[in-house]
Amino acid sequence: MAVVNTGRFITVEGIDGAGKSSHIEWLRNYLTQAGHAVVVTREPGGTPLGESLRTLLLNEPMSPETEMMLMFAARAEHLSSVICPALAQGAWVISDRFSDATYAYQVGGRGVAERKFAALEDWVQEGLQPDRTLLFDVSVATAQARLHDTRILDRFEREASDFHQRVREAYHQRAAQYPERIRLIASDVPMDDVRAQILVALSDLLA
Numbered sequence: 001m002a003v004v005n006t007g008r009f010i011t012v013e014g015i016d017g018a019g020k021s022s023h024i025e026w027l028r029n030y031l032t033q034a035g036h037a038v039v040v041t042r043e044p045g046g047t048p049l050g051e052s053l054r055t056l057l058l059n060e061p062m063s064p065e066t067e068m069m070l071m072f073a074a075r076a077e078h079l080s081s082v083i084c085p086a087l088a089q090g091a092w093v094i095s096d097r098f099s100d101a102t103y104a105y106q107v108g109g110r111g112v113a114e115r116k117f118a119a120l121e122d123w124v125q126e127g128l129q130p131d132r133t134l135l136f137d138v139s140v141a142t143a144q145a146r147l148h149d150t151r152i153l154d155r156f157e158r159e160a161s162d163f164h165q166r167v168r169e170a171y172h173q174r175a176a177q178y179p180e181r182i183r184l185i186a187s188d189v190p191m192d193d194v195r196a197q198i199l200v201a202l203s204d205l206l207a
């Protein structure tokens, strides 16, 4: 996977209900108005095969290892047919989740060995990481109250609070490991304040 990366790769992460999806459309509009070509996509998903895998992943019971491998299978397809071509054309790619989610959910939440994650990440991404990751951070209690108010829950969203707590802690560990790339966005504040934090977190890339 030889990537000519002239665009920008932005990923958006957080526990379920952290509020990330609410801001992606706003960010797309902001970047478009600033003159950039923007591709918005998501994981698992973003391709016909990836969306089929998403339906399985969000609904069917499976072992934690199977879950991790399917996340990376969807990602391999996503990288080769959407993300890398868009970056090569100079677009800003905004992905609703990427491999930090696999670290948080499958390693942190499910307990899959970190070395298995690292092996798959090396194989599939060959060193490619986002230019910036916006990590929406909120307490599990707040996130769960938001979700229960708004939708029918999927297989991940139905997990108990201690699962979501482990996922949040794993995201924090990952952010501590990559402080330049991963920026925490406090999302338990009004929407306009969240958006102000997003612009600060992207300011060097936008300059």
Ligand SMILES: Nc1ncnc2c1ncn2[C@@H]1O[C@H](COP(=O)(O)OP(=O)(O)OP(=O)(O)O)[C@@H](O)[C@H]1O
Pocket (backbone or CB within 6 Å): 014, 015, 016, 017, 018, 019, 020, 021, 022, 023, 146, 147, 150, 157, 187, 188, 189, 190, 191, 194
């Ligand atoms: N800053 C905020 N203050 C109050 N409510 C918010 C805030 N951000 C998002 N919400 C509300 O929380 C709910 C969940 O938000 P959203 O769907 O964006 O979360 P999410 O992190 O994308 O969830 P998922 O990952 O499960 O898709 C929505 O009803 C949204 O309006």
Ligand SMILES: Cc1cn([C@H]2C[C@H](O)[C@@H](COP(=O)(O)O)O2)c(=O)[nH]c1=O
Pocket (backbone or CB within 6 Å): 016, 042, 043, 044, 071, 096, 097, 098, 099, 101, 102, 103, 105, 106, 156, 157
């Ligand atoms: C990429 C990725 C995702 N997940 C989980 C996290 C969420 O619960 C769902 C996706 O739902 P969303 O509404 O789009 O946030 O999938 C995961 O466990 N591991 C991953 O790598």
